[in-house]
Amino acid sequence: MPLYEINSMRPVIGEGTWIAPSAEVIGDVKIGRNCFIGFGAIIRGDFGAILIGDESVVEENVVIHVGSRAEIGDRVIIGHMAMIHDVIIKDCVLIGMQSMLCDNSIIGEWTIIAEKTLVKKNLVVPSYKIYGGSPAKEIGNLEERHREYLVSGQQAYVDLTKRYFNTFKKI
Secondary structure: OOEEOEOOEOOEEOOOOEEOOOOEEEEEEEEOOOOEEOOOOEEEEEEEEEEEOOOOEEOOOOEEEOOOEEEEOOOOEEOOOOEEEOOEEOOOOEEOOOOEEOOOOEEOOOOEEOOOOEEOOOOEEOOOEEEEOOOOEEEEEOOHHHHHHHHHHHHHHHHHHHHHHHHOOOO
16 A cells, blocks of 8 residues: 655554555545545645545545645545645535635535535535535535435445455556
8 A cells, every 4th residue: 555654653544445556645644444545646644634534535636635634524525636735524525526625614514516616715615515616606505316416426436445455456
């Protein structure tokens, strides 16, 4: 696994979590159980702690860094090329591809952040909402069809994590 220690701080990885060989997990990082960390992802806990809950997904080329602390809940999907810095993301959230979440923002549970959204520092996004744009603004409520989509996507990655453990090999 591509894990690195710095200043005597080492990542702690939960059982069943799969980390791509080209990802880098550095320092004060705790990743829960059955997570998927994609290719090229960088999770850098050198200035503070990063906590990632169970069954969460960090897709390809995501950057997560902190000045002090980041907390990412259970069953969160962080889309390709997103940038996360010093935020709190509650459970069951989808962060769209190429989104940027800035210092001290809080994303409520069961929320969708659309692709390429800029969540400016200190913004609190309520639960059960959909936000998008640059800067982010509310564009709707999370409806049952969105919730079903989130659950389906989350489960697809739990299943994919198992497939990577069982069948992924360099050729």
